[in-house]
Every structure is written in C-alpha cells, then in structure tokens.
Amino acid sequence: MLRTELASQGAAPKIARPVPLRESVFEALLELILTGHLKPGQHLAESELAGLLGVSRQPIREALQLLSGEGWVDLHPGHGAFVHAPTVEEADQLLAVRTLLETESAKLAARHSTPDGVQRLRALCARGLAAVEADDVDASVAINSELHAAITELSGNKVLAELASQVSRRVRWYHTPVARKRGRDSWREHTELVDAIAAADEDRAAEIMRKHTEHTRSSYLEQREAEPIEAAPEPTRRRRPRSPK
Amino acid sequence: MLRTELASQGAAPKIARPVPLRESVFEALLELILTGHLKPGQHLAESELAGLLGVSRQPIREALQLLSGEGWVDLHPGHGAFVHAPTVEEADQLLAVRTLLETESAKLAARHSTPDGVQRLRALCARGLAAVEADDVDASVAINSELHAAITELSGNKVLAELASQVSRRVRWYHTPVARKRGRDSWREHTELVDAIAAADEDRAAEIMRKHTEHTRSSYLEQREAEPIEAAPEPTRRRRPRSPK
C-alpha cells in the first residue's frame, strides 16, 4: 500500500514532476519512522526500501542522506543506514538546546511583534485550545509546532528560525505522549506567552517560554523513564561498526 | 590538477576505500568555495564538477546534498545547485545565533570544567597567541575554531556542540579578514575566557563570550560594508527560479 501511495504520485510520471521523488521518499520514510514501523537501531537496506516504495535505489539514497542531515538516521559508510536511536541523555540535551533557541526566539518576537503577527498567534492558540477540548492529541501536537514555528518566524531572525524548526521537528518524535498528559496546561502557557509578545515584554516572554519548554522537558523525561522507546529487535541483519565514532 | 588530487586518492581503489568518495568530493568542493574558485551565486553543473574532479555525477550529487545541509549551497529542485550567496542580513543573523550558542556553551563549560579540559584550552590559547605573534592569520583562524570547538565540547552537551560547530564553520567563511584586523585583542579575550572557565565562574564566562562574539560580529559588519563579497559574474549559465521560495 505504500507502494501504491508513491506509485499514485508517480502515476503521471511522464507529464510533470514538479517535486523530486526524493522528497516524497523523504516524507514517506520519516512517516514510517515516526509511526514506529521502522524502529530505532534498525538497519535500512536500500534495495528493500526501494522495493517497498516502488522506486529505484537512487532516490532512496538521497532521501536517506537528507534524513541523516536532520538526525533521523545514522549513515555508517560501507554499512548503510540505521534508524537513529536517541538515548535519554541525547533527548535531554536536545530539549535543552530547544529551550535555548525558543527562549531567544520568544524574546526577539516580543521585540519585533506586530499586530498582524500577534493576530496569527492568537488564531493558532484558539485552534490549539479547540483541539485540546476535543481531545485531539495529534492535532494539538501539530498546532503546537505551528505556533512555535510562527513565533520563531516573528523573531525576524531566519537563521534562528530555521535552526529552531529543525530542532523542534526532532523533538516532535517523542512529544506526543507528553502532550497527552499536559495538553491543557501547555495551551494556557501558550496564551500567556502570546500576551507577553503582544505587550512587547521581552523579558516576560522569554521567561514564560523558558519555563514552558523546561516544563515540557521534565515531563518528557519522566515519561521516558516510564516507557522507554521500543528499539529494533536484536536480529538486525547488519551490525553497526563497533566504533560508531 | 584537481583531477589529480582526487585521482590519487582513488589510485588504490581496488584495495580498500575506508572513506566514501562523496566525502572527499565534499571537502574538495568546500575548498573551492572557501578559496573563491566557486563564487557565490554560481551555478554548479554536476557534469562539469564530475569532469573537473574525475568522478561520476553520483558522488557529486551526494556531496552537493551534504553541502546543502550545511548551508554552503542552495539546491533548487529541477534547476540544480548554486553556491550560497549570503546577504549581509543573513550573515548578521548567523553571527547572532553564533553568539547565542557559544555563550551558552561557555556557561556550561564553566559549570562542567575539569582540570584536564582547562589544560587543553590553555594549550590552544598558547598556540593561538604564537600564531598571532608570527602574523600567521590562517593558523590563527584555524586555532580559533579549534578553541571554540573545544569549549563547546567541554559544555557536555553534544547536540549543542554539534550545532555550534556547524554554525561556526559557516561563519569561518567570512572570518579571515576580521581575524587579520583584531587578532591580538581576540586572543587576549580568549585567555580571559579560559580563566573564567577554569574558575568555574559561569556568569563571567558567559559574559566574556558574549562580548567576544559580539565584538567579532560588529567587526565583521564593518568589514563587510567596506568589502562586499564578490559575487559570480552575471552570465551565470542557468538562472535561479524567480521564486527562490
């Protein structure tokens, strides 16, 4: 059925292909990782994926490189690709970096806030609250990402926004269970944050964002202790080199 | 002659190739960009580079993707690769992000400083000062990178270290002229910074690093106003799509 999915996109291959195949493959593989069909530590054989998605190995290779660049898979030259298996320590550090970037973004967003921008943020808050009320966790997580992205954009620093977005995407991997637990609190904090940005209060915006992300972080760590991410079954066909360097 | 360079690496292709060709290509291309042989905005035709380096298009493509991931080239699907042309604004934002990451690194390095780590930093400072005394700008810049990398590593946060290193590498592109101007001052600040880290004085270390990187930033901006980076001559064979999106 995955084959079908991509094949349908390729159903009109001779007419026009505005989007390179590698990006479709990228998203398809990312989806498989996020949904857990491809488990952390698992070896990803190019031929296998190529057959699964109904394309040749070339787009698979390129998509794997893109995934590697964003930290989703590890490339071991001569040994192929493996789904990245984040340790608790690494997740913790990632969340710490996220706090740093998002806090700075919030500060700058408050400094450069515009009525138009604030209105967009408020709209996202409303949608997020609605999603929480409806117990739609997936939507809540998605809108959460949108809101944070909007704030980083509002900061006016594109480099910062891009970096924060990248880090946030990785965080999203293990974000869902946390959202389930503290969805309502999280969105209340979001609302306060937007108020601070609207008031152009840099320090308060930064402080709220710092507490907000730190809160998420500790929640995540508790969660993680309770339910470690399931790893790939041992019989991974190809072993990683002993020195993962 | 470039062909020779890579060909020599491939001179023993049948025995063992511990390092994939794409990484050699990556470094070769990066060198060409840094030295200005490939100018900002220039279109990079795969076949051309393949011929130049004496390899096929495949490793070239993969190297270009790696370069794209680190912000050295822009990939426009269907239109090929272009050497990234940083605007003054973007460079400014990049340097601001660098300040943020490096400041946090310095703070954490002070918090987690070890005698062993401090000793490494001092050794680098000594080498840096020696390079400045000898008017060896290139060495000074290189050792500067090493020092900053060592500090980020000492922070204990690998994610932060990786991000900071990536940002710093990009900064290095336009760093050299600055180093020429304020080499001595820069290394004096480094020494103070290491002292603060050795004393485990988080706040002081952070403050020194902040000032240090801000200083570099303003120096760079002055420099840039005076000598804009030379761009590719207009007759770039292939135009970028109008909406660079």
Added chain:
DNA sequence: CAACTGTATGCTGTAGGCGGTCTACGAGAA
C-alpha cells in the same frame, strides 16, 4: 520593431548494472 512561438541543446532526476566488501554460516582442525 516588438512579442510570440517552434526548435535545439544542456542539464537534472531516475533507473539499472557492476565490482568489491562485509556479514553470516558451515566444515575442518586443535
């Protein structure tokens, strides 16, 4: 003279194939 259209060329994106290395596994020796 300007704008448009048809044609030619170059380049990208993808497929398929080859050589070499790594892993796994079974047979033989200590």
Added chain:
DNA sequence: TTCTCGTAGACCGCCTACAGCATACAGTTG
C-alpha cells in the same frame, strides 16, 4: 567442544544510460 578458516550470499558505493524538463535562440507574425 571450541576455535579457525573458507565459502556463499547480501549489500553498498559508484558508474553508465536514458527520459523529461528548462532554457536559449532563431524565425515568424502582428
């Protein structure tokens, strides 16, 4: 029984080839 070695299979990295789109240019028309 355990360790070593040889063999077979699988997979990766790279090369070559092809199809389709984008661009540039020349000819044509208003």
